[in-house]
Amino acid sequence: MNSIAVTILLLPFAGAAAAYLFGKWHKGLAFWTAEIVGIILFALTLYLYAGSTAAIDIDATWFTFGTISLPFGIYIDGLSIVMLLIATGLGMLDIHFAHDYMADDPDQARYYAKVLFFIGGMLLLVSAKEMTGLFVGWEFMGLASYLLIAFWYRKPAPADAGVAAFLYTRFGDIFLFAAIGLLFYFTRTLDLERLNAMAAAGAIDKDAAYVIALFIFAAAIGKSGQFPLFPWLMRAMEGPTTVSALIHGATMVNSGIYIVARLFDFYTAAGALIVVAGFAALSAVIGATGALVQREMKKVLAYSTMSHLSLAFLGLGAGSLAAGMTHLVNHAVFKALLFLGAGAVILAAHHTKDMFRLGGLGRTMPLVAFFMGMGALSLSGIPPFSGFYSKDAVLASTIIQSQTHGMIAVLGVIAGLLSIVYIGRLWMFIFAGAPRDRALFDSVRSPSKFWTILPLGIMALVTLILGFFQAPLSHYLTGQPVTEHHIEGLLPFLLSTLALLALLVYFFYGRRPDLTAKAAAQPLMKSLHQVLFNGYYIEAMITWFSKNIIIGAVAATAEWIDRRVIDGAVNGSVRAAQAAFALFSHTHGGKTGGYTGAMIAGAAVILLLFLIAGGVR
Amino acid sequence: MSAFAILLTAALLGFGIRNLRWLKGFAFAAILTAAFFALASPPISGYTADTLSAFFGRLMLLTLAAVILGETERINIVQTLFIGAAGFLLLQSTTLLAFVLAFETLSILSFILVARMQNASQAEGAVKLFIAGAVATGLIMLGLALFTLSGHPLNAPLNAPLGVLESIGLWVMLAGLFYKLTIVPMHGWAADSYALVRPAHAAILSGIAKTVVVVALFRLFDAWLIVSPLSINILLALAIATMTLGNFMALFQQRLGRILAYSSIAHAGYMLLAIAAVKSAYAPAGLLYLAVAYLFMQTALFLLLDRLGNGLSDLDLNDIKGLASRDRFAAFYLSVQLFSLAGIPLLAGFLGKAVALFAVVDAGYWPAALIALLNSALSVGYYAWIVKQLYFDDAKAKTRLTALTAAPAFAQLILLAGTLYFGIAAFSIFAVAF
Amino acid sequence: MNPLYLVFGPILLSLIAYISPQGWGKYIALALFGFLMKSSITLYTLLPAHGYLMLGRYLRIDPLGFTLSLQVDQLSVVMLLLTALLLLLVALSSWSVAKNSNAYFALLILFAGPIFGVFMSTNLLWFFIFWELTLIPMFFLIGFWGAERRIYAAMKFFLYTHFASMLILLAFFLIRQQSGVFDMTLVRESMLATPTLIWWLLFIGFAVKMPLFPFHTWLPDAHVQAPAPVSVLLAGVLLKMGAYAMIRMGILMLPESAERFAVILLVIGLITLFYAALMALYETHLKKMVAYSSISHMGLVAVGIATLSASGLSAALFEMIGHALIISPLFLIAGFLHHRTGSWQMKEMSGLMQRAPYLSALFMLAGLAALGLPGTMGFIGELTILLSAIDAYGVVMALVAIGSILSAGYLIRSFRKVLHGECSPLLAQSDLRPDAALLATLVIFAALIVFFGLWPGPLFDLINPVFNGGAL
Secondary structure, eight states: OHHHHHHHHHHHHHHHHHHHHHHHHOHHHHHHHHHHHHHHHHHHHHHHHHHOSSOEEEOOEEEEETTEEEEOOEEEOHHHHHHHHHHHHHHHHHHHHHHHHTTTOTTHHHHHHHHHHHHHHHHHHHHBSBHHHHHHHHHHHHHHHHHHHTTSTTSHHHHHHHHHHHHHHHHHHHHHHHHHHHHHHHHSOOBHHHHHHHHHTTOSOHHHHHHHHHHHHHHHHHHTTOTTSOHHHHHGGGSOHHHHHIIIIISGGGHHHHHHHHTHHHHHHHTOHHHHHHHHHHHHHHHHHHHHHOSBHHHHHHHHHHHHHHHHHHHHHTTOHHHHHHHHHHHHHHHHHHHHHHHHHHHHTTSOOBGGGOOOTTTTOHHHHHHHHHHHHHHHTOTTSHHHHHHHHHHHHHHHSSTTTTHHHHHHHHHHHHHHHHHHHHHHHHHSSOOSSHHHHHHOOOOOIIIIIHHHHHHHHHHHHGGGGHHHHHHHHHSSOOOOOOOTTHHHHHHHHHHHHHHHHIIIIIIOHHHHHHHHHSHHHHHHHHHHHTGGGHHHHHHHIIIIIIIIIIIHHHHHIIIIIIHHHHHHHHHHHHHHHHHHHHTOSOOHHHHHHHHHHHHHHHHHHHHHTTOOO | OOHHHHHHHHHHHHTTOOOHHHHHHHHHHHHHHHHHTTTSOOSSTTBOOOHHHHHHHHHHHHHHHHHHHHOOOHHHHHHHHHHHHHHHHHHHBOSHHHHHHHHHHHHHHHHHHHTSOSSHHHHHHHHHHHHHHHHHHHHHHHHHHHHHHTTOOTTSOTTSOOOHHHHHHHHHHHHHHHHHHTOTTTTHHHHHHHHHSOHHHHIIIIIIIHHHHHHHHHHHHHHHHHHOHHHHHHHHHHHHHHHHHHHHHHHTOOBHHHHHHHHHHHHHHHHHHHHHTTTSTTHHHHHHHHHHHHHHHHHHHHHHHHHHTTTOSOOBTTTTTTHHHHOHHHHHHHHHHHHHHHTOTTSHHHHHHHHHHHHHHHTTOHHHHHHHHHHHHHHHHHHHHHHHHHHTSOOOSSOOOOOOOHHHHHHHHHHHHHHHHHHHOHHHHHHHHO | OOTHHHHTHHHHHHHHHHHSOTTOHHHHHHHHHHHHHHHHHHHHHHOOSSSOEEEEEESOOTTTTOOEEEEEOHHHHHHHHHHHHHHHHHHHHTTTOOTTHHHHHHHHHHHHHHHHHHHHBOBHHHHHHHHHHTHHHHHHHHHHHOOTTHHHHHHHHHHHHHHHHHHHHHHHHHHHHHHSOOBHHHHHHHOOSOOHHHHHHHHHHHHHHTTOTTSOTHHHHHHHHSOHHHHHHIIIIIHHHHHHHIIIIIIIIOHHHHHHHHHHHHHHHHHHHHHHHHHHHHOOBHHHHHHHHHHHHHHHHHHHHHTOSHHHHHHHHHHHHHHHHHHHHHHHHHHHHHHHHOOOBGGGGOOHHHHOHHHHHHHHHHHHHHTTOTTSHHHHHHHHHHHHHHHHHOGGGGGGGHHHHHHHHHHHHHIIIIISSSOOHHHHTSOOOOOHHHHHHHHHHHHHHHHHHHOOHHHHHHHHHHHHTTTO
């Protein structure tokens, strides 16, 4: 098993190199290399899953510096295997889907190499035994994300989006980086499982653990697109849709939740879960409300990703590892489905991402509409789709937990309910009603069955089937049963509200979009719309701060000081020397009389000094 | 057979040799013989040869040979021999009287040397040298008179404890001597004279005569300075003032002669500092090293200027622009010697300064050493600026420079060898002076 | 093998290279640097487990203790290996120098002798001699082959660092006065008084070379104006000399003062780290940005040194090597771009990725390494320094992590401006095909960065004995 695990970790990187080299040799080979590598990876992971009895645990020393040794081990338990399955399974489907989606791109070699590199990073992250390995995987993914968002680097928007993605996540990462140092300082170990054990045993100073937990959470916020570091996620939608599906919908953004789940005992002992829950609730609402008003379908999905990741965080924050993690898994599947479905639409509609220009596509691409509908239902939390079970578990555990019982639970429920509104709106805009842009509608290409529909179908199936396997999944993931808190009236309340909302959506977006437009034209609604549309202006604030405060004030001041004061002193010394030179020059006019006088006077002064000092011996 | 006698005889005989090449050959033979007999004392009381005087005397002869090698006028060769003779005498002096006699001889020979002028500015330089020299002689005589008043014999070594009057006398005398050393405030003439007289003459005045005086002075006075602790502070103050003023004045000059003149003043400051460090056992080595280094580099620079400017003394920075592209060897000699003056290692100038300043630190005056070091760093400003003209600037189409012929180039090689050799071989200095 | 060949051989050889037939200089240089590399490896194999390997004493002047004693230990050999490697790569990357190439390579050769002397000499005065001697070739290389303001930069570089050297020289004199020895291996035992003044003089002297705030302003000018390979020498060798001296003398030779003043080094290091990063963030000038990045990393090295622990010093040494390998390709590419486009401004050369994809990829790799991305040497350096700094000074040192976001800021921004975006008119009309030698150099740099970033073990095997062997 160990050798399989190591193979799984190394294969993507080898595959990336191979895909690039083969792709340079012959364009089509890049895809096939990636496809084969993807299938092998998934098969190997399945094999690992099937054969796993105990966790795989490989110890290895990375390097020793001075007296400190840094380890780089592999640790694969149930949690890791599920994450591996998500990454390799969705990765495989995503690569498959990209065959058509990226067909016209001249840079396929680069694309598939980066995707495989990303998968490698993700696998590394979830199989790492220590913080070091985890951080390496974490940053590899960050790099891959940056490179893939800016894949179409010629255009300014993707290039800028890449910068944003890197810097926002990197900002979070420095906390993780610092946390590694702090962890080592306080515990002398970076082993994740040992940290859990130590924290549970109370062997770590609680305040230190609390701070470290928050630091790690800051990185999780960055990576998982939570408040306030989420704007990069929306801008990441500039990248290819296949990338958005894999990285910014299904896998990488999960890593923040993964790390909190991985250190769940640590978080529990540190008492930091409530902070997680608080941020999660806030982010959930921001994401859900933001998704309500977007025009670009990918942005809707991005906000919805944010919101659903928040729900997973919320589950963790409420103390239910099972709820959080099952929601993560379910979300990964249906979000990948939705993103790829959107990708299918975008591809068919000649790279039109604006929902307002689509409509009625259900008639030309019924299968896509159907599968996306399944994804939408799962996302909205309609039984029997998997999304229902986990969302319900999250909300229930939030309500039951005394710490999260109040405001946090309310926010969570609102966010959970709103999901049907925005996803319904998305679906309606794309597939229902009359086409808004006739020319575009007529030119829509029908998607390929094998390359496009098949992956969608598989994922739709999975999101349906998963619903029936929530208990084993949860048990496998966490060793705990799914939280089944039977709260009086919660289920009926949720379901009836959902139904009501579904009707409203159907009415406002499907039947009478004119009414919606009218309402949106109200001044109050308009400003509200603006706020939501711009993601509560968080990005504007952060940009303003970094541009005007960090660069415009702090860096500019430093620059001024450097130029005027520090280097000014250096250059000023030349002027000072010049002044001294001029001063001395006055006394050297070339007059012999003056010199002679100076000589005699000088001799007199020397003599005088000697006498005043009193001097013999 | 002493070196002095040989050189004096050769100089007198040299008047009779009309052919320049013959005269040169004769002079070299004389110099070689004199070098051979450098350890022999002349049969005059008050003059004793020792290893120090022989060592420095031989090096002086080497530089004189280099001067003669590049020289084109017969009379200058003869005078160079005279100066060599007087230099030997000065180096070997062990009493006050002997010293003053030799010193005055050297001064008068210097006047005669620069009296061979070609234009008005050289005349101005000569006159300034003369007037300043006259004042200095007056001071020396006054000091000597005061010293005599005390009844201390003039022809005895200065190692016995001295009374007030002797001390005052010696101080007045030193004030006069500082004129030759161009110590502030007795430096004014030097800045003009060195820059105005013919560079070959300046080479002898500033490169050779000055170092000879400084070595002889230290040889004679160090015993007195050790027992006269108060005098050290005055020396330190003068040294610092001298080097600081010299360096600052050199910074923004345009004319090469003037830069070298002020640099010469600055170096006098370093040498005086080494004298002030007399308490340290390393002071003699330091001073000797400085003098040796200075002997080679300053002589080389002025000689090179003389040949490049064909005896004219008003070359400025513009004239040597881009010299490296025209004559890379001349530029190379020039920059090596300049770097040596600047105190760049593996050149004599660095080790000279290093040993001397270590002596200063060893004697306990580290702040003075710090000031000297900073001064030295400052001096890089103008030395490197000259180098910049040589290498980094483009050559002008028209130039006043003449090409370096074989003989002066060979002279430069000799002096370069000295600078390089003493940049590494510190042991030869320590063998003599420690 | 006579060690004098390593020290004085290049100085003599430079003269030969200078007067050799046009075009031979580069081959002589390459052969010499190869020989130096081979000799360094030989020295490594000869090293004893602890302490110094005596190579010889020359030019003895016993009264002064001024003797050219050539000894190497682990630390010096690591530096020698790095230097030899960089010299080779610099020679390679200078292959296409056209202007007066013999003189250029003669100066490179001239630089090699003293730099080896610095790392091999244990006599303080000889150390200083070699230390100073490195300035001369640098002065000419910057002043003659540099860019527009080369003369200002060369003069500033020469004067500034020379002033600093004077402080070092005074410190050496004071050490000799107080301890009676000029040999750095003996100073520790012989020093009587607590040398506050000496430490400060040394600290400032070395801080200028490293450079640390506020003594850094010579560096951006020198780096920007110097031809790109010379920038590599500056960053990779000359700056390392400062850090080496800081370790060797500021820490190992004067352990008591080091303990007293380590906090100062630490604070200055941190200030340098952040300050230079902010400067880089503000900069629009490509090479200047790289130069400030270089300063910022040296601040990190200073932090590592200030920990005074075996781990911290090993980390600092690793970061020194990493910095040399990382910043060099950045300088080479920035210099190349200026050479081909005539511009320094990042905004004028957008879209490089389209014109020169491999060059861009290498630039990005080096940039990512500079911002400390895992998988590169930059990360290992930052991580190890962070761990050891927190170990030594407690949780406050988590601040070091902030450097990473600042460096990410300026580097990612430079990728956006230079590599990405639409091809600018300036780039469109420039010939951007790099010559093979340059590309090969860059690839070697990149390979080393990644190799030691993934497997730092071999390098740490080399480094660890330096400080684990009881040198502290």
